[in-house]
Amino acid sequence: MIYSSELIKGTLKTIVLKQLEGQRMYGYEITQRVKELTGNKIQITEGALYPTLHALEADGLVTTETEFIGKRIRKYYSLSPKGKTKIEEKVSELADFIQTMQFLLDIKPAMGQ
Amino acid sequence: MYHLTDTQIDFISDDLRARGVAMVSLQQDLLDHVCCVIERELDDDGDFEQFYQSAITRFYKKDLAEIETETIHLLTHKNYYVMKKIMLASGAMSTGLLLIGIVLKFLHLPGAAVMLVLGVAVLSLVFLPLLFTLKVKEQQHAKDKVVAGVGTFAGILMSLGILFKVMHWPGANMMCAVALGIVLFVFLPIYFFAGIRNPQTKVNTVVSSVLLFAGCALVLILVRAPGGTKKDYVAYTDYFLRNERIVQSEAQLLAQMSSDPSTQADGLAISQLCDEIKTFLVESETGLKRIDRDFEKNGTWISETYAQVYWSDAPEQAQKLQTLQKQIERYNQAHKNTVNFDPIALAPTALDPHERVRTLLNNLSQVQLMVLQNQRRLLASR
Numbered sequence: 001m002i003y004s005s006e007l008i009k010g011t012l013k014t015i016v017l018k019q020l021e022g023q024r025m026y027g028y029e030i031t032q033r034v035k036e037l038t039g040n041k042i043q044i045t046e047g048a049l050y051p052t053l054h055a056l057e058a059d060g061l062v063t064t065e066t067e068f069i070g071k072r073i074r075k076y077y078s079l080s081p082k083g084k085t086k087i088e089e090k091v092s093e094l095a096d097f098i099q100t101m102q103f104l105l106d107i108k109p110a111m112g113q
Numbered sequence: 114m115y116h117l118t119d120t121q122i123d124f125i126s127d128d129l130r131a132r133g134v135a136m137v138s139l140q141q142d143l144l145d146h147v148c149c150v151i152e153r154e155l156d157d158d159g160d161f162e163q164f165y166q167s168a169i170t171r172f173y174k175k176d177l178a179e180i181e182t183e184t185i186h187l188l189t190h191k192n193y194y195v196m197k198k199i200m201l202a203s204g205a206m207s208t209g210l211l212l213i214g215i216v217l218k219f220l221h222l223p224g225a226a227v228m229l230v231l232g233v234a235v236l237s238l239v240f241l242p243l244l245f246t247l248k249v250k251e252q253q254h255a256k257d258k259v260v261a262g263v264g265t266f267a268g269i270l271m272s273l274g275i276l277f278k279v280m281h282w283p284g285a286n287m288m289c290a291v292a293l294g295i296v297l298f299v300f301l302p303i304y305f306f307a308g309i310r311n312p313q314t315k316v317n318t319v320v321s322s323v324l325l326f327a328g329c330a331l332v333l334i335l336v337r338a339p340g341g342t343k344k345d346y347v348a349y350t351d352y353f354l355r356n357e358r359i360v361q362s363e364a365q366l367l368a369q370m371s372s373d374p375s376t377q378a379d380g381l382a383i384s385q386l387c388d389e390i391k392t393f394l395v396e397s398e399t400g401l402k403r404i405d406r407d408f409e410k411n412g413t414w415i416s417e418t419y420a421q422v423y424w425s426d427a428p429e430q431a432q433k434l435q436t437l438q439k440q441i442e443r444y445n446q447a448h449k450n451t452v453n454f455d456p457i458a459l460a461p462t463a464l465d466p467h468e469r470v471r472t473l474l475n476n477l478s479q480v481q482l483m484v485l486q487n488q489r490r491l492l493a494s495r
Contacts, residue, residue, distance in 0.1 A: 027142050028149035046172040047180045050142050055187035066141070071122045072148055073141045 003042055012044065012052050014090040017083060020062060024078035027053065053077055061086050115155035117148055125165065132169075133178030143172070143180070193247070200243040207236035226280065233276040237269040260304050267295040281419055289332075297329055343414075349471045350414040354404060356478040363485045371492050379444050380484040386437050387477040393430045394470050397423040420470050434464050434473075441480065453490040457483045 008015075019030050031044045056062045061083035065076045079087070101107070126144050134140050147169065155164045173179050214228030245265035252258050274288030301322060308318025337345075364384075396402050399413040408414055424431040438459075445456040462468070463476045 026145060026149075028146045046143065046146055047174070047183065050139060050146075050180055051184040051187045053142070054139070054184045055191070058188050058191060069145070069148075070117075071119045072126075072144050074145045075138070075141055 001041060005045060005048060008042060008044070009048065011094060012048055013056060014087075014094050015042070015044070016049070016052055016056065017061065017079065017087050017090060020077055020079045020083070021087060024065065024076040026074050026076050030077075056083070115152055115157055115159060115161070117151060117161075121161055122148065128165075128169075129177065132176065134181050136181055136184065139181055139184060143177075147172075193250070196243055196247060200240060200247060203235050203239040203243065207232045207240055210235065229279065230276060233272050237272040237276075241265050241269050241272075256303070256307060260300065260307065263295060263300050264304070267292045267300055270295070281421075293329055293332065296325065301325060346414040346416050347409055350404060350408055353415055353471065353474050353478070354406065354408075356475065356482075360478055360481045360485070363482065367485055367488055367492075370489070377484075377488050377491065379440070379447060380488055383437065383440050383444060384481045384484050386433060386440065387481050390430065390433050390437065391474055391477050393427065393433075394420060394423065394474060397427075398470050415471050415474065418470050419467065420473050421467050423470075424466055431466050434466055437480075438464050444484075448487070451491065452494050454487060455483065455490070 015034060016030060019025060019033055025033070027046075027049055031046075031049060034042050034044055053062065057064060057077075060080055062077045063080045065078070067074050067076065102109075122144070125147055126140065129140050129143055129147075134143060147165070150168050151161070151164060154168070155161070169177065210228050210232030214225050214232050217223075217225035217228060242265065245261055248261045249258050252261060270288050271292035274285050274292055277283070277285035277288060305318060305322045308314045308322075392402060395404060395415075398415050398418060399408075401413055404413060404415075405411065441457050441459065448454045449456065457480055459476070459480070464473070468476075
């Protein structure tokens with residue numbers, strides 16, 4: 001099952017920030033990594049990823065470095081100090097949200113948990 | 114793994130631009146991304162062009178430019194929240210300032226003017242422009258944007274006009290008239306006819322239009338008609354001329370009774386000073402040294418101007434009012450033991466330079482009459 005883009009939209013910033021924790025990455029790499037980690041369940045579209053990355057950059061949460069790969073430029077995104085402090089806040093907000101959703105939608109925890 | 118040639122990279126780069134991606138940094142992101150996809154997913158001997166055309170369609174729903182639109186939207190979204198916060202804060206601030214200002218005004222306490230000016234300034238120069246900027250983003254059609262713009266402009270003009278009115282600043286009537294004209298003849302018709310066509314907005318439009326029209330009508334009810342204004346000015350000018358006649362004939366009668374002008378020299382000095390100030394005010398107000406009996410025909414009447422307007426060009430004339438006040442005090446003191454003397458009792462505000470011209474003229478004539486009456490009493494008691 002692939003999650004709908006509406007579902008992913010609100011959590012995309014958190015997902016992207018978390019991937020950049022401890023390493024710099026370029027756009028394609030982020031989509032591939034998220035796809036692998038979630039067993040193809042979360043496929044970040046280009047149409048959602050780049051606007052988000054640009055917004056994070058404008059907010060000062062990520063910084064970019066450019067490198068030439070032959071004729072083209074590759075942009076590596078990495079966390080800014082401000083972004084590092086923001087991750088924890090974002091993740092705990094999301095965790096709280098998940099708990100609320102579990103209660104609100106009466107979701108039973110899966111077997112074995 | 115497919116190996117992209119420089120020509121192919123240029124081809125992709127041109128194609129991205131042709132598809133409407135104008136932001137350079139976004140072009141770089143997308144170019145690298147597409148290249149990565151091709152390199153990883155296309156076989157060494159695969160068909161580049163065919164693969165590219167199908168791969169690029171995965172990037173969007175309708176067209177590639179939507180990525181840029183979304184990026185710009187997200188970048189301005191940040192400002193959107195800040196603007197919204199400022200709008201709400203400025204709205205609360207202007208409401209508070211206006212509330213305090215109105216209370217102070219009615220209690221006639223100091224600070225009212227500052228509060229009202231600040232309140233209206235924040236409302237019309239911060240709150241309304243921000244409201245417009247945010248509302249315009251929500252509107253889809255150019256017509257709705259124009260309606261929002263015209264409405265905001267009229268609202269700003271109206272609130273500034275009313276502020277100018279209460280502060281007695283020039284141009285107030287013109288601003289209010291233009292604002293009301295825009296609302297009634299431009300904004301309302303467009304808003305009304307655009308709104309009633311859509312079944313979803315029909316009821317709201319009718320209700321809002323009625324409220325808006327009623328609001329404008331109530332304001333216009335409060336406004337005195339030009340005809341009424343003229344009648345009022347004519348009445349006041351006539352009133353002034355009558356006073357002048359009474360003062361003059363009283364002085365003539367007195368001169369006939371006694372040929373000795375030295376009986377009350379200080380009284381004469383007061384009367385003369387009153388005449389000087391009156392002449393200055395009449396000349397400033399009408400452009401003439403004296404007002405004729407047929408002033409109505411010439412349109413040279415005394416309006417509702419505040420004398421304040423004229424003092425700034427002639428501070429020595431404003432000084433005369435203070436001198437007069439002192440002279441009257443001395444006059445009252447000097448004659449207090451004289452038999453039958455009636456002191457000139459003036460409220461502290463009677464000779465206030467902030468009064469209207471017509472009020473001052475009236476007060477000055479009354480001072481002259483009281484001086485003349487005292488002289489007559491003096492003569493009678495001899």
